[in-house]
Amino acid sequence: MAISRTFGSIISSKNTRILLLVAVAAGTIAGGCRRVVVVPTPQMETAKSSWIRVRLSGGQTSSTVAVPSGSVLADERPFGGVPIPGGYQPFSVAVAPGGLSINGIIVQGRRITLTPGNPYIFELNGRRYRGNVTLVLSADGSTFEMINEVPLEAYLAGVIGSEMPNYWEPEALKAQAIAARTYCLHTKQRYGVNRGWDVSPTEAHQVYSGMSAETPQIWDVVKATWGKVLVCTDASGMETVFPTYYSSTCGGHTEDGSNVFGESWKCLKGVPCPYCRDVAPPEKYQWPAASYDLAEASRLIFEKYPSLRSLGEISAIAPSKQSQYDAGKWARILYVKLTGTNGQTGTLKGQDLRLTLDPSGRKIMSAACYIQIEGRTLRFVGGRGWGHGVGMCQCGAQGMARKGFSTEQILSHYYPGAVMRQMY
Numbered sequence: 001m002a003i004s005r006t007f008g009s010i011i012s013s014k015n016t017r018i019l020l021l022v023a024v025a026a027g028t029i030a031g032g033c034r035r036v037v038v039v040p041t042p043q044m045e046t047a048k049s050s051w052i053r054v055r056l057s058g059g060q061t062s063s064t065v066a067v068p069s070g071s072v073l074a075d076e077r078p079f080g081g082v083p084i085p086g087g088y089q090p091f092s093v094a095v096a097p098g099g100l101s102i103n104g105i106i107v108q109g110r111r112i113t114l115t116p117g118n119p120y121i122f123e124l125n126g127r128r129y130r131g132n133v134t135l136v137l138s139a140d141g142s143t144f145e146m147i148n149e150v151p152l153e154a155y156l157a158g159v160i161g162s163e164m165p166n167y168w169e170p171e172a173l174k175a176q177a178i179a180a181r182t183y184c185l186h187t188k189q190r191y192g193v194n195r196g197w198d199v200s201p202t203e204a205h206q207v208y209s210g211m212s213a214e215t216p217q218i219w220d221v222v223k224a225t226w227g228k229v230l231v232c233t234d235a236s237g238m239e240t241v242f243p244t245y246y247s248s249t250c251g252g253h254t255e256d257g258s259n260v261f262g263e264s265w266k267c268l269k270g271v272p273c274p275y276c277r278d279v280a281p282p283e284k285y286q287w288p289a290a291s292y293d294l295a296e297a298s299r300l301i302f303e304k305y306p307s308l309r310s311l312g313e314i315s316a317i318a319p320s321k322q323s324q325y326d327a328g329k330w331a332r333i334l335y336v337k338l339t340g341t342n343g344q345t346g347t348l349k350g351q352d353l354r355l356t357l358d359p360s361g362r363k364i365m366s367a368a369c370y371i372q373i374e375g376r377t378l379r380f381v382g383g384r385g386w387g388h389g390v391g392m393c394q395c396g397a398q399g400m401a402r403k404g405f406s407t408e409q410i411l412s413h414y415y416p417g418a419v420m421r422q423m424y
Contacts, residue, residue, distance in 0.1 A: 039219050041120040041130045043151030051131065052155040052184060054208055055197040056124065058145035062094035064125055065133065069117035072102065074109035081105060084114075088123055093135060095142060100135055110137045113149075121211065129210035130154040136196060147197050148210075156181055157222050159206055161213035163246075164394060169401030170221065172394075175410040177225040178420070179392050180206055182244040185229060185423075189241070203361070225407075227424040230415055232267040242267060244415060247387025248394050249280040251368050253325045254414065255389040259334045260351050267418040268391060270323070275399030280386070287365045287383045290358065294376045297357055301338070304356045305348070311340025317371055317378065320347065330384060332368040351388055354380075361387070391415060 043051075057063075066088040072079045082105045085091055091103040099108040113134040116122045122133055124146065131150030138144065150158075156177055160166075164176045183206060184199060192198035201208035232242040242265045245257060250273045257268030277285060298314040316339040322331040333350030340346075348356075350367035358364040369383035392414040400410045408420060 039157075039214070040118075041151065041154050043153055044120050044131075046151060048149065051149050051151050052188065052199065053134075053192065053197040054148040054150065054155065055200050056129075056133075056146045056148050059143045060135075060146060061143055062092060063146065064090045065093055065114060066090040066123035067114060067116040068119070068121065070122075071115050071117075072107060073111075073113040073115065074099070074107050075111050076113075079107055079109075079112075082107065090123070095137075095144060098141070099137070100144065111135070112137075124148075127210050127212060129158070145197075152181065152184070153222055153226060155184065155208065157218055158208045158210045158213045159184075160221055161215060161218045162207040162209040164398075166213075166215045166217050168398050170217075170224075171405065171407045171410060172397040172401035173217070173221045174225050174407040175392065175397050175401075176246070176394065177221050178228050178230060178407070178411060179244040179246050179415075181225070182229040182231075182241050183246075186241045186243050190243075227422055229421055229423050230267070230411060230418040231421050232265050232415075232418050234265075239419070239421070242418075243391075244418075245388065245391035246394055246414075247385075247389055247391070249276050249284050249366075249386040250389045250393035250396060251285060251366065251385025252277070252330070253323075253332075253389075254391065254393055254396075255323060255332055257390045259323065260349070260388050260390050263390075267415045269416055270389075271413060271416060273393045273396040273414075275397075275403070276385075276393050276395035277399075279395040279399045279402075284365060284386045285384060287386070289379055289381045290363045290383070291380075292357055292378045294373065294378050297378050300356055301348070301353070305346075308338065308346045308348075311338060311344050311346055312342040313340065314338050315341045316373060317353070319350070319371065330368060330382070331370075332366070332389060333371070334367070336371070 067084060068088060069086045070084055072082045082102050084103060094101045096106045099106055100112050111134055113132055114122060115132050121128055121130055124133060129148050131148055131154060134147045134149060135144045136147060159180045160173060160177050164173055187205060188198040199205040229241055230244055231239040234240050243263060253272050254270045256270045257263035257265055294314065302309045317336050319333045320337040321335040322333055324331045336348050336350055336353050338346045338348060354364045354367050355361060364380050365383055366385040366387060366389060368385045369380045372379040372381055397410050411418065
């Protein structure tokens with residue numbers, strides 16, 4: 001869907017300009033006996049439909065919240081009579097019959113929203129966030145999930161410093177901000193309409209740490225890129241935001257999005273990256289071997305992909321499709337062929353195999369590696385890079401910025417053919 005038809009009418013440009021000016025002024029909030037200087041939360045007057053819904057947690061039975069002041073909504077209706085202590089004094093929320101117990105008062109409803117007063121900041125389990133927090137009861141009423149509803153630019157202030165060190169070059173940080181803004185909007189448009197939240201706060205989407213990631217440098221980057229996104233022309237000829245994937249370290253060449261995520265976007269083509277080598281830590285640019293017992297690897301694979309149980313126990317794993325780089329000096333595994341003890345075979349994406357065996361992504365750091373089986377040991381060797389390798393290489397962006405490349409040049413390199421637009 002084109003940007004102009006989706007968000008152009010949602011966010012008032014007049015209000016946005018006013019809020020942008022307000023955002024540069026410092027405010028203070030009480031925090032126990034101390035006072036903390038903060039940037040006022042921008043875009044609070046924009047339409048809630050343009051805000052970002054971050055699923056902070058799920059499966060909760062209780063939690064601790066604190067707000068400076070605020071109100072309660074039960075299924076979108078005001079609910080009075082809940083004594084909310086001000087000054088960020090913590091109070092409990094917990095599952096109760098037909099709803100939630102908030103500071104000892106039972107509030108009936110499936111969606112309970114705590115709306116902080118100015119400066120629109122709440123504290124959850126000791127970490128501060130901007131915007132509102134909505135507690136959504138599960139269908140059986142036994143648990144709840146916590147959704148942070150936050151204006152887009154305030155959300156980005158909690159992402160940029162979580163995804164990149166805040167002391168990196170401004171041009172790299174600005175490229176990160178524009179990529180993160182675009183990725184978030186694409187994810188919201190594509191998936192948010194069919195669920196009660198838009199993004200998670202983890203690497204599954206992009207890391208969001210709330211106010212703990214904010215610094216003056218990060219807010220400078222937010223303001224410098226305010227409303228800027230990347231667009232790509234889709235099959236119908238329409239300009240639209242697209243999934244601007246990025247990862248820590250590509251290892252020397254990024255990968256086509258179609259090979260990893262099945263994305264056919266022309267702006268997600270792999271490109272050479274000679275820039276990350278001097279930025280990435282040596283143990284991430286070329287990571288040490290990772291070993292697994294073959295029987296344990298089989299168990300993990302079958303647990304996640306039950307249809308592969310027909311293989312019996314896996315006796316061999318070998319690449320069936322690779323991307324070769326630097327005249328064959330290294331490769332990224334795109335698909336592997338699994339062979340069972342009964343002779344049957346199956347197929348997995350290289351990225352799926354990696355994250356099945358190592359969900360943290362910190363041991364098998366990428367699919368750019370080689371596979372060896374020695375007796376009953378499965379080994380991943382010769383690995384390089386960290387992450388899926390599609391789109392912007394974050395260490396590469398820093399390397400380009402150090403060499404004097406601009407934000408626009410960085411983004412044009414990693415998203416070839418993409419065009420920058422001012423969304424609001």
